[in-house]
Amino acid sequence: MTDDQILSLVDRATDEFRGELVELESAIGMLLIGRQYGWRVILLVHSPATVRKYLKILGLKHLREALPEVGVLAHRSNAWRLVDGTQNFWKAVRGQLSGVRSGKADTPPR
Template identity: 70%
Template sequence: MSDEELLRLVDRIVDQYGGKLDELESAVGMLMLGRYYGWRVLLLVHSPNTIRKYQKILGLKSLKDVLPEVGVLAHRSDAWRLVEGTQNFWKVVRGQIGGVRSTRVDKPS
């Protein structure tokens, strides 16, 4: 999805939204950061319930529909570095492997 398309989507969501403003802010923030980190990192950062809640607020069936799988800044995510190139990604997302979820990102080197 291009930046223009994404901004039109956000404009539509904000215009039509009724609910808690802090939840809208968090959902839109996740979407905007997802442009840089990708949907895989978002699934490692947020719980499945949070992802579902934000997708509902955004009117999305899946983050895969609008975000890259792996964004240009994914390499800065601690959680992504732990699972990148392994078969463990979906096990971590499903909670079968613990101790990987992390919201920490490194500064550029």
């Protein structure tokens, strides 16, 4: 999605939203952070139930509709660095690998 499309989506979701504003704020935050980190990192940070809730708030069916698979800042995600280049991504998303789900981001070691 382009920046204008993202902004239109956020405006529409905000206009149509009824409920706790903190949930709307979190859904928008997930979308905006996901632009830089990608949908794979988002799936490693949030539980599947949380992603589904945020997608519903945003009026999306899949993160792939709006976000790159791997964003330019994905390498800063600790969770992504643990699964990048392995076949464990979907196991980590399903919670079958302990210690992977993490929202921590930092500058990776050089």
